[in-house]
Amino acid sequence: MSALMSLGAFYSRGTGVKKDYEKSFKCYKAAADQGYLTAQYNVGVNYFSGLGVEHDFKKAAYYFDIAARRGHVAAQINLGNMYYWGYGVDKNWEKSRELYKEAAKNNTNAQLLLQELEDELKTINNSDNSN
Numbered sequence: 001m002s003a004l005m006s007l008g009a010f011y012s013r014g015t016g017v018k019k020d021y022e023k024s025f026k027c028y029k030a031a032a033d034q035g036y037l038t039a040q041y042n043v044g045v046n047y048f049s050g051l052g053v054e055h056d057f058k059k060a061a062y063y064f065d066i067a068a069r070r071g072h073v074a075a076q077i078n079l080g081n082m083y084y085w086g087y088g089v090d091k092n093w094e095k096s097r098e099l100y101k102e103a104a105k106n107n108t109n110a111q112l113l114l115q116e117l118e119d120e121l122k123t124i125n126n127s128d129n130s131n
């Protein structure tokens with residue numbers, strides 16, 4: 001783990017230092033720029049929630065996508081949720097389904113999200129076919 005990641009976590013939690021989300025974000029961003037997977041995810045979280053940086057769903061989706069492509073399960077779930085609801089990206093349930101499916105290999109929450117989405121898609125398809 002990068003020293004920048006540790007420092008970012010300390011600032012985020014207020015461990016041994018005064019809690020400071022801006023400093024935390026700067027540390028995570030620097031570590032993300034160096035290719036640290038968890039830092040890429042954390043930068044997405046900061047942009048999504050607006051902690052230490054201006055809230056920006058598009059930038060959150062960008063960083064979640066980087067981490068998701070590298071196998072970060074929480075990033076896959078978060079990006080899947082963003083595609084489900086259309087936050088910062090065009091609403092796309094198929095893309096959401098792909099991300100949940102990948103995350104579901106290692107995560108029970110993703111398995112539940114995938115099942116709920118597939119049930120919803122079946123309901124929609126069944127109502128379309130009955131018309």
